[in-house]
Amino acid sequence: MKECLETTAAEPPDPAGVLSSAGDFDAGHHPLAYAPDQRPGRRARAIPLPHVHVSARTKDFHERFYPQASLKDWNDWRWQLKNRITSLPDIARILHLSNDERRAMFPGQTGLPFAVTPYYASLLDPENPAQPVRRCVIPSMAETCAGPGEAADPLGEDSHMPVPGLVHRYPDRVLFLVTDFCSTYCRYCTRSRAVGGHKAAHVFKKRWERALEYIAATPGVRDVLLSGGDALTLSDEALDWLLSRLSRIPHVEFVRLGSKVPAVLPQRVTKSLTRVIRRHHPLWISLHFAHPDELTPETTRACEMLADAGAPLGSQTVLLQGVNDDPATMKALFHGLLKARVRPYYLYQCDPINGSAHFRTKVGKGIEIIRSLRGHTTGYAVPHFVIDAPGGGGKIPVSPDYVAGYAEDGDLVLTNYEGRTFRYPDGAVSGNPA
Numbered sequence: 001m002k003e004c005l006e007t008t009a010a011e012p013p014d015p016a017g018v019l020s021s022a023g024d025f026d027a028g029h030h031p032l033a034y035a036p037d038q039r040p041g042r043r044a045r046a047i048p049l050p051h052v053h054v055s056a057r058t059k060d061f062h063e064r065f066y067p068q069a070s071l072k073d074w075n076d077w078r079w080q081l082k083n084r085i086t087s088l089p090d091i092a093r094i095l096h097l098s099n100d101e102r103r104a105m106f107p108g109q110t111g112l113p114f115a116v117t118p119y120y121a122s123l124l125d126p127e128n129p130a131q132p133v134r135r136c137v138i139p140s141m142a143e144t145c146a147g148p149g150e151a152a153d154p155l156g157e158d159s160h161m162p163v164p165g166l167v168h169r170y171p172d173r174v175l176f177l178v179t180d181f182c183s184t185y186c187r188y189c190t191r192s193r194a195v196g197g198h199k200a201a202h203v204f205k206k207r208w209e210r211a212l213e214y215i216a217a218t219p220g221v222r223d224v225l226l227s228g229g230d231a232l233t234l235s236d237e238a239l240d241w242l243l244s245r246l247s248r249i250p251h252v253e254f255v256r257l258g259s260k261v262p263a264v265l266p267q268r269v270t271k272s273l274t275r276v277i278r279r280h281h282p283l284w285i286s287l288h289f290a291h292p293d294e295l296t297p298e299t300t301r302a303c304e305m306l307a308d309a310g311a312p313l314g315s316q317t318v319l320l321q322g323v324n325d326d327p328a329t330m331k332a333l334f335h336g337l338l339k340a341r342v343r344p345y346y347l348y349q350c351d352p353i354n355g356s357a358h359f360r361t362k363v364g365k366g367i368e369i370i371r372s373l374r375g376h377t378t379g380y381a382v383p384h385f386v387i388d389a390p391g392g393g394g395k396i397p398v399s400p401d402y403v404a405g406y407a408e409d410g411d412l413v414l415t416n417y418e419g420r421t422f423r424y425p426d427g428a429v430s431g432n433p434a
């Protein structure tokens with residue numbers, strides 16, 4: 001049985017070693033996720049895991065489907081990655097698949113990769129294909145139907161890449177796609193064309209160097225967003241190395257990191273990771289959540305550890321038909337996130353990737369949800385509802401209209417959350433366009 005170890009490198013991270021040590025991909029292995037601490041001859045010492053509360057449901061699941069794995073194994077993120085569920089026989093052992101799901105699971109049926117961590121699988125309803133979190137990760141034949149207006153790359157990211165893996169769309173910031181690996185793949189992923197490709201480590205090594213050179217040579221870039229794939233699936237050493245390199249570029253003022261790890265692989269948030277995060281402030285973290293069912297004790301603990309490490313946490317949620325497209329679900333999600341110290345930041349209209357029609361709602365649904373929240377709950381619980389404009393237009397905010405217009409005397413007429421009108425003496429202020 002595999003020992004549950006958090007390992008500490010005997011020497012400071014070696015940038016060349018971090019990249020060159022990685023092996024090739026194989027099922028469930030990330031080339032940069034198992035980096036130097038597992039190399040032969042590398043000294044490692046065991047650090048006891050902090051107490052992790054495992055919910056009763058997850059505990060039952062673990063004992064039923066993985067009786068050979070100890071609780072230490074289960075709480076080890078490397079064990080979770082090694083034991084990802086990636087095939088029809090594996091998932092059929094756990095869920096009663098519908099005919100539609102079973103057909104969609106046949107290799108080559110859909111263009112999207114499939115993988116689910118055992119932890120996230122423990123949240124799925126084995127009997128109900130319509131359960132929201134199950135719909136997020138289990139393929140359906142609807143993915144095979146490309147509809148009008150859909151595209152593999154609706155945001156035009158590939159045409160804004162000055163070097164491979166670096167999207168430069170806004171003048172002062174870049175999106176750095178540091179990996180194509182996720183522990184669990186979302187069926188509505190905007191980058192489904194680019195994730196799960198299992199590219200070899202040397203490909204990323206070259207990409208990282210070219211991207212870093214580009215950022216260093218572009219003084220206008222003050223903000224770098226590390227995403228992928230999932231940036232928190234990198235090893236501590238690889239992440240530390242990357243963040244150190246970025247910190248040496250004088251015009252990079254701060255770094256953001258995008259991840260769904262706390263929702264799908266909360267075991268990844270270890271003390272060792274939080275030490276890396278502490279070393280690289282200001283570092284902001286954008287987390288991805290879809291449904292309140294994802295807010296388990298394990299996930300809450302992971303968010304709290306990241307917050308304690310000093311990283312401001314924001315969340316991003318994609319509006320998904322049959323998953324979270326009703327005010328009560330969204331309110332429960334956003335309230336739960338605030339309790340976990342995560343600020344709901346963006347609510348996205350679902351991007352029109354190929355085969356996404358079954359997930360997309362009318363834009364009016366998002367406006368209705370924002371209207372149901374604004375004024376009815378804490379302002380921090382109300383995210384910005386945005387459409388990432390197809391073709392590369394960037395995020396465009398969409399919101400209910402609370403401005404009724406101008407009165408004849410120049411007052412601005414406003415409608416509040418209850419539908420009552422109020423006037424603001426805008427005309428009395430010189431220079432206003434009354």
Ligand code: SF4
Nearest residue numbers: 182185186189229260
């Ligand atoms: S975690 Fe993010 S990048 Fe990975 S599959 Fe989900 S949406 Fe895509």
